[in-house]
Amino acid sequence: MERLRTWLDEHAEQVSDSDVRLLRVLKIGEEFDEVAEALHGAMGANLARGRPTRGTTLIRNCAM
Template sequence: MSDQTPPAPELWATIDTLGEWLDSHRPIEGREGMLLRILKLSEEVGEVAEAVIGATGQNPRKGVTHTWDDVQSELCDVAVTALVALRTLTPQAREVFARHLERVTRRSTARPAPADVPRPSL
């Protein structure tokens, strides 16, 4: 067994492939199909919650039913589903995501305001 991580597929090429596959296999098309694909994200997030509850044994009737590897897998499903939904919404998904990620990164890593500067109340 090798300790090296196998090379990952190119993210956006894979998202395009998955989106095209879904486009050819979905029973509902148009706006309704797009909305259902976006709603699929809620289902995936629910599966993350189920896995966390199962990994921590928080349901006394069921006990420990999942592992933290299951949680990781479900989180990956959320990420893939979100990117496929974004690609469904716009052919420029790669650019939209890159711009948004840059804004979030800039906002999140910005230096905090000095403590002596009054902050506006909300």
């Protein structure tokens, strides 16, 4: 994980430290949203998509 972070930092546009923190928090929020949507679907709470037939669907959706 540290090597990935270092690589990303080296290849990213130059931004201020406060912008880096903001962008990281926003990315965490984005990932949280994806997991929440997958859980809604797995629990049948997303009526537009229906309930998945296999547990692997939830795992696949969270891994994306």
